[in-house]
Ligand code: FES
């Protein structure tokens with residue numbers, strides 16, 4: 235696979251991931267993840283070198299394995315997930331600056347910058363949530379799937395963004 | 403204080419015989435009440451600042467805000483723990499901009515005044531500058547960073563009090579002190595701070611989070627999705643998923659609820675999906691605790707969890723981990739929450755991993771419970787500010803002869819909040 239071709243495939247995948255997250259298409263979003271163990275996490279705020287430290291040692295904002303990721307999606311779909319019911323946050327992921335694409339056997343890793351905007355009906359203004367994402371993809375059944383999505387935010391405090399009751 | 407007769411104050415309607423307890427919503431919404439409460443309550447109470455493990459070594463420091471004061475919390479070269487206001491004694495700026503670290507001196511970026519870790523001024527930036535001041539400035543008893551006078555610890559938790567005439571911490575804590583001791587008895591060797599703090603803002607009065615944190619009544623409704631999730635987690639275990647327990651009041655407005663642990667915990671409740679190796683470690687931990695504390699206390703430490711509010715704004719929860727939530731009230735309708743956790747220093751890596759996973763599923767702004775709590779508080783605050791409804795109701799479980807000091811009730815009654823509000827009201831009534 236040529237470099238350009240791979241880059242295009244990656245872009246296509248993360249844009250689709252963003253579309254599902256933004257559209258609250260939770261089942262489709264979950265289906266983009268690879269079979270087996272996965273990692274979906276948001277690192278601690280204001281912690282130097284957080285990405286090199288594991289959620290087993292330091293306190294992440296969230297860190298889901300497969301079981302918790304599935305449970306998260308189930309939870310988010312319920313009317314009793316009060317924070318996002320009856321009117322869900324309007325969110326918009328913007329990925330750019332795709333860098334550091336590396337392949338290692340079946341795995342593909344890369345870094346991409348991220349800005350998520352979030353508008354809540356009961357809160358004034360728009361929250362801007364900046365950061366970057368370290369993705370790891372896996373080849374499965376001839377297509378690319380998400381093995382890891384690790385998000386690190388450029389924030390000191392979750393002030394304006396509010397709680398992480400959205401797919402970040 | 404024991405039984406109280408019916409009364410009506412600026413903020414409270416209390417009628418034990420009629421079984422009614424109400425709080426005026428001005429207590430959550432009025433900017434002038436907030437200013438008054440700072441003076442009469444927040445600056446006059448002991449407030450949790452941090453944990454001794456944060457300043458374990460000489461030179462260790464952290465900077466932190468308590469209420470509306472920026473502080474440095476450190477251990478100096480003599481081994482003493484200090485709390486200073488983070489402002490240069492020359493003309494003002496913070497002398498320490500980092501959140502934490504280790505240093506012998508704090509140097510002001512403006513003109514270079516340098517202060518030892520014990521607060522004493524050692525240099526005005528250069529020999530030339532030093533010569534411009536009386537030599538006594540640089541001697542013991544000379545110029546020093548301004549110290550917070552009242553600093554004390556209980557069971558490793560450090561507190562500050564900004565009142566010149568503060569009562570001793572132990573008197574203030576009453577039986578809440580024993581609860582802190584009990585929590586700390588989980589480990590014979592002491593605790594370490596886990597890196598990573600959850601810091602988030604909530605658009606609500608800080609007292610709403612206090613109420614929420616030991617409100618057993620809301621669990622099944624607000625946290626329906628979390629209860630469903632725990633049902634999945636506990637599948638295949640013989641742990642009773644039912645919620646039960648007691649509310650406890652400790653005096654001076656402090657209170658807690660206490661319930662059997664249901665979510666598993668390194669000290670000491672095992673869940674099947676953690677595997678056999680973890681089972682052995684957790685059983686050993688339980689034996690160690692019981693051998694040290696005796697059957698009755700040991701079993702309580704291992705089997706029960708508690709959520710406590712140390713009046714007026716410090717939350718110490720002993721749940722999936724030991725979790726402190728200190729609240730900075732930013733205004734009458736906004737707070738900043740700082741949630742941090744300590745764990746036994748000697749914890750086995752396998753158990754630490756379990757602890758960390760356990761924390762993440764429930765707690766914090768990305769967990770399965772906190773976001774819903776936050777929404778409830780914000781929606782409550784919004785409604786206080788945008789309707790003419792005047793009173794909140796805290797009558798659940800009230801009896802005609804109720805005692806609110808050092809007593810117990812059902813975990814899902816509102817005794818603990820009545821105890822809080824009676825203390826709050828009493829302090830607000832001061833001249
Ligand atoms: S203001 Fe700090 S040295 Fe001048």
Ligand SMILES: [Fe+2]
Pocket residue numbers: 614620621624625771775
């Ligand atoms: Fe809650």
